[in-house]
Amino acid sequence: MFIKNNWYAVEFGHEVAAGPVLARIHGHDLVLWRSTDGAVHAQSDLCVHRGGSLAGGTVEGDCVQCPYHGWRYDADGACVRIPANRSGVPIPKKARIDAYPCVERYGFVWVFLGDLPPAERPPLPELDGLEEHTDTKAAGYRPVYGDFTWNANYDRVLENAVDIAHTPFVHSGSFGNADEPEIQDFDLEEQRSDGHLVSVRATVDLKPPRPSGLWKFVSKKDRPLVTTTTGFYPPNVSMLIVRLPMGEIRIFTAAVPRDEETTVSKFCMLRTFFTGGWADKNSIQRTIKIFTEDRASVEGQRPELLPFDLSAELHVKSDSIQLAYRRWRQEQLERGWGLESLSQDETRRAVAVIPSPQRAAEPEFAKAWVFPTVEEALAERAPGEVRA
């Protein structure tokens, strides 16, 4: 189940430096590209001519060009050039692809995947302290970026990122303290804007394990408590702030759902100590190590998909951030924003897209779409037909 009508962090801005880039989101291929004014655009990757992948094409000025027969689409998704047509032949109205609202901020490319008009959209998440440190490179924080791929559903991956109680067990080889598994009571801080949940966080003091490696030489002997803040910004970004004696680490991670079973975590890790470039590699490796420690637990969870029923698993007090995520998800489903997936068999024969705002905003285009939306494709299923 995919939740539409939200702003997803789907890629790093620096990955869309030149040329079109493919971003697969829950089985739907998007093409990301940059126009001459530097703006990033996100569109359905499927050329309506013969289903060519636009990400394999080129950017030509302010258009993306399909590699197969050279059709060109502008930033609004309208085809503006069909090279094989004789001059003067008008371009059909149907020659258009879905274009999604797209913003570059905090080093990430955010795409609004849904069809709501601007006033009704949940706001773009505000990632605490990230803009000033990555966009303006203000003194103090040094950012590094990296990816990690999981054979797991993105709800499970995101919940793991905000799970406090697993640390002493799963991370006893790094920052978890196996001797101190108890989690003190914490308050959940929930922020809402226009009726939408925009952030959830909690702060706890954790007792650190004995330091090792490079850290050993800069840590004091009496180990003070490590004040740690963790939480998430719906729909797909988690956050971790760790206040160590020598400085602070902030990790913002976008859990990008490739499909129901595959998730790519794209992280930006900032640090206030060892801010020279020489420590970048070590910082990336440390973050990857944490994910690697998590891998077996997250990929081993059953059911693989998060249950819809809040009582389907047993929750205790220390699980309250994950519960907040499940409540948010439930809220989205109640708004009717859940998008079911088509089966592999169905998508081999026919494609369906996540609806873009233009579909709802411009009724005169109602019949001008070559590919149906996921909802339309699902409605076409024979009654009683089930997923393969």
Ligand code: FES
């Ligand atoms: S498939 Fe894209 S131009 Fe023909």
Ligand SMILES: [Fe+2]
């Ligand atoms: Fe973990």
